Amino acid sequence: MKAESKISLLLILVTAISFLAIGCKDDRPTLNVYNWGDYIDPEIIEEFEEEFNIEVNYSTFATNEDMYISIAKGGTSYDVAFPSDYMIERMINEGLLAEINKENIPNMKYIGEEFLGLDFDPENKYSVPYMWGTFGIIYNKTMVDDVVDSWDILWNEKYADQILMLDSQRDSIGVSLKRLGYSLNSRNLEELEEAKNELIKQKPLVYAYVGDDVKQLMVAEEAALAVVWSGDAVSMIRENNNLEYVYPKEGTNIWFDNMVIPKNAKNKELAEEFINFLNRPDIAARNADYIGYSTPNVAAQEQLPEEIRNSQVAYPSRDILENTEVFRDVKDMLSIYDELWLEVKSHR
Amino acid sequence: MKMKALSYPYIVWIAIFIVVPLVLVFLYAITANGGNLTDARVTLDNFRKFMDPKYLDVLWISVKLALQSTVITLVVGYPIAMIIAKEKPSKRNIMIFLFVIPMWMNFLLRTYAWLTLLGKNGVINFIVTSLGFKPLDLLYHDGAVLLGMVYNFLPFMVLPIYSVLVKIDKSLIEAAEDLGANKFQIFTKITMPLSIPGVITGITMVFMPAVSTFVISRLLGGGQYMLIGNLIEQQFLWVGDWHFGSAISIIMMIFILITMALTSKFDSEKEGSRGLW
Amino acid sequence: MVSRVFKKLYIYLTLLFLYAPIIVLIVFSFNDSKSRGKWTGFSLRWYKDLFSNDSILKALYYTVAIALLSAIISTIIGTIAAIGIHGMNGIGKKVILNLNYLPVLNPDIVTAVSLMTLFKFIGIEFGFSTMLLSHITFCIPYVILSILPKLKQMNKHLAEAAMDLGATPMYALRKVVIPEIMPGIFTGALIAFTLSIDDFVISFFNKGAGVTNLSIEVYSMARLGINPVINALSSLMFVGSLALLLFINKRNDKNVKKKGRVI
Numbered sequence: 001m002k003a004e005s006k007i008s009l010l011l012i013l014v015t016a017i018s019f020l021a022i023g024c025k026d027d028r029p030t031l032n033v034y035n036w037g038d039y040i041d042p043e044i045i046e047e048f049e050e051e052f053n054i055e056v057n058y059s060t061f062a063t064n065e066d067m068y069i070s071i072a073k074g075g076t077s078y079d080v081a082f083p084s085d086y087m088i089e090r091m092i093n094e095g096l097l098a099e100i101n102k103e104n105i106p107n108m109k110y111i112g113e114e115f116l117g118l119d120f121d122p123e124n125k126y127s128v129p130y131m132w133g134t135f136g137i138i139y140n141k142t143m144v145d146d147v148v149d150s151w152d153i154l155w156n157e158k159y160a161d162q163i164l165m166l167d168s169q170r171d172s173i174g175v176s177l178k179r180l181g182y183s184l185n186s187r188n189l190e191e192l193e194e195a196k197n198e199l200i201k202q203k204p205l206v207y208a209y210v211g212d213d214v215k216q217l218m219v220a221e222e223a224a225l226a227v228v229w230s231g232d233a234v235s236m237i238r239e240n241n242n243l244e245y246v247y248p249k250e251g252t253n254i255w256f257d258n259m260v261i262p263k264n265a266k267n268k269e270l271a272e273e274f275i276n277f278l279n280r281p282d283i284a285a286r287n288a289d290y291i292g293y294s295t296p297n298v299a300a301q302e303q304l305p306e307e308i309r310n311s312q313v314a315y316p317s318r319d320i321l322e323n324t325e326v327f328r329d330v331k332d333m334l335s336i337y338d339e340l341w342l343e344v345k346s347h348r
Numbered sequence: 349m350k351m352k353a354l355s356y357p358y359i360v361w362i363a364i365f366i367v368v369p370l371v372l373v374f375l376y377a378i379t380a381n382g383g384n385l386t387d388a389r390v391t392l393d394n395f396r397k398f399m400d401p402k403y404l405d406v407l408w409i410s411v412k413l414a415l416q417s418t419v420i421t422l423v424v425g426y427p428i429a430m431i432i433a434k435e436k437p438s439k440r441n442i443m444i445f446l447f448v449i450p451m452w453m454n455f456l457l458r459t460y461a462w463l464t465l466l467g468k469n470g471v472i473n474f475i476v477t478s479l480g481f482k483p484l485d486l487l488y489h490d491g492a493v494l495l496g497m498v499y500n501f502l503p504f505m506v507l508p509i510y511s512v513l514v515k516i517d518k519s520l521i522e523a524a525e526d527l528g529a530n531k532f533q534i535f536t537k538i539t540m541p542l543s544i545p546g547v548i549t550g551i552t553m554v555f556m557p558a559v560s561t562f563v564i565s566r567l568l569g570g571g572q573y574m575l576i577g578n579l580i581e582q583q584f585l586w587v588g589d590w591h592f593g594s595a596i597s598i599i600m601m602i603f604i605l606i607t608m609a610l611t612s613k614f615d616s617e618k619e620g621s622r623g624l625w
Numbered sequence: 626m627v628s629r630v631f632k633k634l635y636i637y638l639t640l641l642f643l644y645a646p647i648i649v650l651i652v653f654s655f656n657d658s659k660s661r662g663k664w665t666g667f668s669l670r671w672y673k674d675l676f677s678n679d680s681i682l683k684a685l686y687y688t689v690a691i692a693l694l695s696a697i698i699s700t701i702i703g704t705i706a707a708i709g710i711h712g713m714n715g716i717g718k719k720v721i722l723n724l725n726y727l728p729v730l731n732p733d734i735v736t737a738v739s740l741m742t743l744f745k746f747i748g749i750e751f752g753f754s755t756m757l758l759s760h761i762t763f764c765i766p767y768v769i770l771s772i773l774p775k776l777k778q779m780n781k782h783l784a785e786a787a788m789d790l791g792a793t794p795m796y797a798l799r800k801v802v803i804p805e806i807m808p809g810i811f812t813g814a815l816i817a818f819t820l821s822i823d824d825f826v827i828s829f830f831n832k833g834a835g836v837t838n839l840s841i842e843v844y845s846m847a848r849l850g851i852n853p854v855i856n857a858l859s860s861l862m863f864v865g866s867l868a869l870l871l872f873i874n875k876r877n878d879k880n881v882k883k884k885g886r887v888i
Contacts, residue, residue, distance in 0.1 A: 585734070
C-alpha cells in the first residue's frame with residue numbers, strides 16, 4: 001500500500017474512533033463525581049450505578065487547589081465533590097456550594113457526633129463527612145533510639161539527613177507552629193516569623209521535602225523520621241513493621257474530606273442520593289477498608305476488622321483527638337504564608 | 349510568493365489560541381485587585397513586587413539549572429544523533445523509536461522509579477555495595493536533578509539534530525575526503541556547521557521548557573529549592589494571585605526570548621529566518 | 626575498529642540510562658504489595674485488576690485517541706504552516722515565529738489556565754474537543770520547530786527547478802519539498818505524540834466531566850498512593866509499543882527490498 005493511502009486509512013480510523021467516543025451517549029441520567037484519585041472502591045460505584053440506574057462520570061483531581069479552580073473558574077459542572085476542610089470553608093464563603101437537604105440523607109445519622117458541627121461548616125449545611133485522618137511522626141525503630149513523643153525530634157541534629165518533611169506549605173509551617181505551641185491557623189505575624197525561622201534552622205537536617213514518595217522512602221528505610229498522614233502510616237507499617245506512628249504531645253492536625261454539592265450542580269437530588277448511599281454502614285465499611293483511611297461513620301467502624309478498629313493510628317483515643325486542630329482557610333494571609341515558604345525553600 | 353499563503357490558516361490559529369490567551373495573561377499582569385479583570389485597576393505593582401532579591405534569585409537559579417541541563421543534554425545528545433544518522437535507513441528508524449518510547453511512560457512513574465534506582469538502599473547502591481564499595485550519595489542534590497532533566501529532555505535534543513544530520517549532502521563529505529581532510533576536520537568544518545539549524549532547534553526545545561520545569565527538582569532534588577515554574581504555579585493555584593503569577597510569567601517570557609535571541613546570533617545566515625528579533 | 630566499539634558502547638550505555646527506570650517500573654508491576662519501596666513477592670494481581678478497572682481503561686482510551694489525533698492534526702497544520710513561514714520575510718516572520726514559541730516556553734499552568742479562560746469566554750462546552758484543541762495548540766509549535774531546520778537545509782532552488790520543469794506548485798510541494806523535509810515531519814509528529822501522551826496540567830484544566838487521561842489519573846493518585854494497576858498498564862503499553870515497532874520494522878524491511886525506499 002502506498003504511504004498516502006496508509007495515512008488516509010489511519011486518519012479515517014482515528015476519526016471514526018473519536019466520533020464513537022463523543023457519540024456514545026447513555027439514556028440513563030448521569031452523575032458527575034469529582035474526587036481524589038483512587039479514593040473510592042470502584043465496586044461501590046458500580047453497585048450504585050446498578051441500583052439506581054444511573055451512570056456515574058467519575059473525574060479525579062490531585063489537589064484541593066486544582067479542584068477549586070476548575071469548579072470556580074472552569075466550565076464544567078460537577079454534582080458531588082470531595083474537598084478538604086479549609087477548602088470547604090473557602091467555597092462556602094465564596095458561595096460556591098449548595099445547601100444540602102438533610103432529609104434526603106437519612107444515613108447521616110450514622111456519623112459520629114465528634115465529626116459534625118466543625119468550625120469550617122458549623123451546622124453541616126453544606127457538607128457531609130467522608131473520610132478523616134491526622135498527621136504525625138512515623139519513625140523507624142531500628143534507626144531512632146530516642147523516645148519519640150514531640151515535634152522536637154525532627155529538629156534533633158543527631159538525625160541530620162535522616163528527616164523527611166512534607167513539601168506542602170500549610171503542613172510544614174503547621175508542624176513548626178505546633179512545635180512552638182501556636183495554632184496551626186495562626187494569623188500572628190510574629191508567630192509566623194518564628195515558625196519560619198525554625199524551619200530555616202531545620203533545613204540542613206532535612207534529607208528532603210517530599211510528597212507521596214514518603215511512603216516508598218520510609219518503607220525502603222531511606223530515612224529515619226518523617227511527617228505522614230495516618231492513613232499512609234497504616235499501610236506503611238503493614239509493609240515494614242520497623243515503623244511506628246506517634247502523635248506528638250504538642251498536638252497535631254486532624255483533617256476531613258467531606259462531600260459537597262457545588263451550586264451549579266445539575267443533579268442535586270441524585271447527588272444527595274449518592275451521599276446517602278455512601279453512608280450505608282456496610283458500604284462505608286467496605287469503602288474505608290479499600291481506601292485505608294478512617295471513616296467518620298460510627299456504624300461502619302463497628303464493621304471494620306478489630307485490628308483497625310482498635311488501632312491508635314487509624315482511630316486514636318479521645319484525649320489525642322482533643323489535642324488536634326483542623327486547618328482553617330487563612331484567606332488574606334495566603335500570600336504571607338506563601339512568602340514564608342518561599343524563604344524557607346530558597347534558603348541555602 | 350504563493351508559499352507564504354500556506355501560513356495564513358496557522359496565523360488565524362495563532363491569533364485565537366496563542367495571542368488571545370497571551371493578551372489575557374498580559375491584562376492580568378498589569379492589573380490588580382480581585383480575581384476578575386472587570387473591576388481591576390491598571391498598575392505595575394506586580395512587576396515591582398518581583399524586583400526583590402528573593403524572587404530574582406529564584407529566576408537566576410532556574411535559568412542556571414536550565415543552562416546546565418541544556419549544555420549537558422547537547423553534549424550527550426549530539427553523539428547519539430550522529431551515531432544513529434550514520435546507520436542504515438532501516439535501522440535508523442528503529443533506533444529513533446527506541447529512544448522515544450521510554451518517554452511514553454508516565455513521567456511521574458518514571459521519576460519515582462529513579463528514586464528506587466538512586467536511593468541509599470536503591471538498586472544502584474545495591475550493586476555498588478555488593479561489589480564492596482561504599483554506598484554512593486546519588487539523590488536529593490543538584491546532580492540528581494540534572495540527571496532527571498537530561499533524562500527527560502534528551503529526545504528533544506537528539507531528534508532535531510538527527511533529522512538534520514541525516515540529510516547532509518554526502519557528496520560534500522566525499523569531496524572533502526578527496527581533498528585530503530581527516531575525520532576531525534570533516535566534522536568541525538563540514539558536519540557541525542551544517543547541523544547548526546538542528547542544534548539550535550534542539551537547544552530551543554530543551555532550554556525553554558527547562559526554565560519553567562520544576563517537578564523534576566521537586567522529586568529528585570528533594571524540594572530543596574524554589575524554581576520560577578514552581579513560583580508561578582503557587583501564585584495561580586495556592587495563593588490565587590493570578591495577577592502576580594501572570595507578571596512573573598511575562599518577565600520569564602521576556603527573559604527567555606532575549607536569551608534565545610542571543611543564541612540565534614550563532615545562526616550563520618543573517619536573513620533572520622530563525623526569528624527572535 | 627576502536628571507534629566502532631566506542632560507538633556501540635556509548636549507544637548501549639545511553640539505552641541503559643533511558644530504560645533503567647522502565648525496567649524498575651515493569652518489575653514492580655509484579656510486586657505483590659502496593660509499595661514501591663519493598664519487594665514482597667511475585668503477583669499478577671495488578672494485571673488482573675487492570676482489566677476490571679473501567680476508569681483506567683477509559684483513561685487509556687482517551688490518552689491514546691487524543692495523542693494520535695493531536696499528533697496527526699498538529700503535524701498536518703504544522704507542516705503547512707512551517708512551509709508558509711519559511712516563505713515569509715522580515716518583521717512579520719519574526720513576530721509569527723516568536724508567537725509560535727510561546728506555548729513552548731510558558732509553564733504548563735499558564736498555558737492551561739489561559740486556554741481554560743479562553744474556552745470559557747467563548748462558551749465552548751468543556752469535554753473531548755477542548756482537551757484536543759489544547760493539545761493541538763501546544764503540539765504545533767514543536768512540529769514547526771522540527772521542520773524549519775529541514776526547510777533551511779533544503780536547497781531553495783529545488784522547488785523552483787521542479788516548477789521550471791513543468792510541475793504545478795502542488796505537485797512540487799508533494800513530490801519535491803515534502804520528501805526532502807520528511808525527517809523533520811517524522812520527528813515533529815513523534816515529538817507531538819510524546820508530549821501529548823504525557824500531559825497533565827493542560828489536560829486537567831481543559832477537559833470536561835467524564836473525559837480523562839492517564840496522566841490525570843496518575844497525578845490524582847499521588848495523594849493516596851499510586852495504584853500499581855497503573856504500573857501494570859504502563860508495562861503493557863511499553864511491551865505493546867515495542868512489539869508494534871518490531872512489526873513495522875519487519876514490514877519496512879520488506880518495503881526496502883521491494884522498492885529500495887524507506888522514509
